[in-house]
Amino acid sequence: MDAKSPIGQGSALTPKELVVAGLCGCTAMDVMALMRKHRQAVTAFEVRAEVATSEGGPPVVFTSAELEFVLEGEVDPALALEAVRLSQTRFCGVTAMLVKAFPIRYRVVVNGAPAGEGQADFSSPG
Numbered sequence: 001m002d003a004k005s006p007i008g009q010g011s012a013l014t015p016k017e018l019v020v021a022g023l024c025g026c027t028a029m030d031v032m033a034l035m036r037k038h039r040q041a042v043t044a045f046e047v048r049a050e051v052a053t054s055e056g057g058p059p060v061v062f063t064s065a066e067l068e069f070v071l072e073g074e075v076d077p078a079l080a081l082e083a084v085r086l087s088q089t090r091f092c093g094v095t096a097m098l099v100k101a102f103p104i105r106y107r108v109v110v111n112g113a114p115a116g117e118g119q120a121d122f123s124s125p126g
Helices: 015-037 077-091 093-098
Strands: 041-053 062-074 104-110 113-119
Touching: 015 041, 015 062, 015 077, 015 093, 062 077, 077 093, 077 104, 077 113
Parallel strands: 062 104
Antiparallel strands: 041 062, 104 113
């Protein structure tokens, strides 16, 4: 862990970047577990994140996040979208914590084609 220059050397992720990495990693693990459960042959998978931050003075905080789930392989787009939806509404503990502070939207792309989108929401039970 490091800080950006001039405070640090910028040689490692900052604390805020680690939070984003934790968000992406947590939801990616859910999605891959669900894809394996449904015997989907995922050959490549990436979660990309864009996070907006507050402006003005300190503290600088996240104000929104956009996640893009990109899957390749012999994958049913409907199953991929459902796996992401379940992660973002039921399973991902990191998303469940962060969505209390700012909105998190997601979109799913399978083999280069849009499969759907939505918003993280843990307000409804199960």
